[in-house]
Amino acid sequence: MRNLALLPxxxxxxxxxxxxxxxxxxxxxxxxxxxLRAEQKVDRLEVRFTLPELTTDNAGIRRFQDVELRAGSPGxxxxxxxxxxxxxxxxxxxxxxxxxxxxxxxxxRSQGIRGRWSDWSAAVTVAVAQPVSAPLVKAEATTGGVKLxxxxxxxxxxxxxxxxxxxxxxxxxxESTGASYLDATAVFDQTYTYRVRSAGSPLSQPVEITPxxxxxxxxxxxxxxxxxxxxxxxxxxxxESADLAAYQxxxxxxxxxxxxxxxxxxxxxxTDRDLRPGVRLRYRxxxxxxxxxxxxxxxxxxxxxx
Numbered sequence: 001m002r003n004l005a006l007l008p009x010x011x012x013x014x015x016x017x018x019x020x021x022x023x024x025x026x027x028x029x030x031x032x033x034x035x036l037r038a039e040q041k042v043d044r045l046e047v048r049f050t051l052p053e054l055t056t057d058n059a060g061i062r063r064f065q066d067v068e069l070r071a072g073s074p075g076x077x078x079x080x081x082x083x084x085x086x087x088x089x090x091x092x093x094x095x096x097x098x099x100x101x102x103x104x105x106x107x108x109r110s111q112g113i114r115g116r117w118s119d120w121s122a123a124v125t126v127a128v129a130q131p132v133s134a135p136l137v138k139a140e141a142t143t144g145g146v147k148l149x150x151x152x153x154x155x156x157x158x159x160x161x162x163x164x165x166x167x168x169x170x171x172x173x174x175e176s177t178g179a180s181y182l183d184a185t186a187v188f189d190q191t192y193t194y195r196v197r198s199a200g201s202p203l204s205q206p207v208e209i210t211p212x213x214x215x216x217x218x219x220x221x222x223x224x225x226x227x228x229x230x231x232x233x234x235x236x237x238x239x240e241s242a243d244l245a246a247y248q249x250x251x252x253x254x255x256x257x258x259x260x261x262x263x264x265x266x267x268x269x270x271t272d273r274d275l276r277p278g279v280r281l282r283y284r285x286x287x288x289x290x291x292x293x294x295x296x297x298x299x300x301x302x303x304x305x306x
Contacts, residue, residue, distance in 0.1 A: 047069065223298045
């Protein structure tokens with residue numbers, strides 16, 4: 001121990017690993033944001049930037065005490081909330097309603113954990129177009145599908161979106177340059193939700209519809225009644241309808257009321273053998289679809305008194 005005390009001070013310092021003067025503590029001033037950008041997306045302003053990972057003296061940053069994003073014109077700025085407090089990419093969406101038809105500037109800065117603020121980023125200015133109102137959409141069931149209608153602006157193209165019951169995603173099903181669109185793929189008794197927008201408008205409010213088949217098939221045409229031996233032969237033109245299910249014959253004796261006869265028929269013909277001498281007969285035919293909707297009656301065919 002006595003010998004160690006006699007060693008030169010320089011040797012003792014070298015033995016302790018001394019390499020130089022200690023560094024001053026970091027001021028924790030974040031670097032300024034260098035990539036602030038903003039653009040209009042229909043009725044929103046999308047603002048993006050990256051919060052730095054380093055301070056001005058190259059110390060690492062784990063979190064920020066605050067992030068201040070300001071928007072507006074000089075002298076009339078307001079603060080836009082930013083939830084993120086860690087380094088990395090930030091995206092903020094702002095409605096354009098407040099600035100439609102004007103220009104708006106954005107700038108951002110961050111505050112380190114010791115309360116010191118970074119420099120402001122370079123300002124970014126966006127000329128904000130006045131957003132187009134979302135279309136007001138109506139939906140109605142038709143024989144050919146669900147018809148959507150709205151007030152259309154001249155020259156606008158509209159995109160149509162649909163979600164069926166049980167689906168989690170919205171699907172674009174078509175487009176229109178007019179004021180309506182027919183969803184011919186819709187089926188009866190299935191619930192659908194539709195939304196429509198133009199290239200420059202936000203999506204419309206959703207409109208929901210469950211189309212029901214309340215549409216009767218066309219009335220049969222070309223009914224003829226021909227006397228035969230102890231019978232009357234009826235025939236008519238086939239009805240062109242995708243969901244045609246049957247035909248129904250109605251008969252009237254003399255001036256009496258029409259009553260059903262013969263049951264439901266699948267072919268466009270019928271033979272009536274229930275005849276009484278001296279009674280004038282009148283006939284009509286209707287068409288029925290799979291949902292039970294019945295058409296208007298055909299023209300009346302008259303058979304003179306047998």
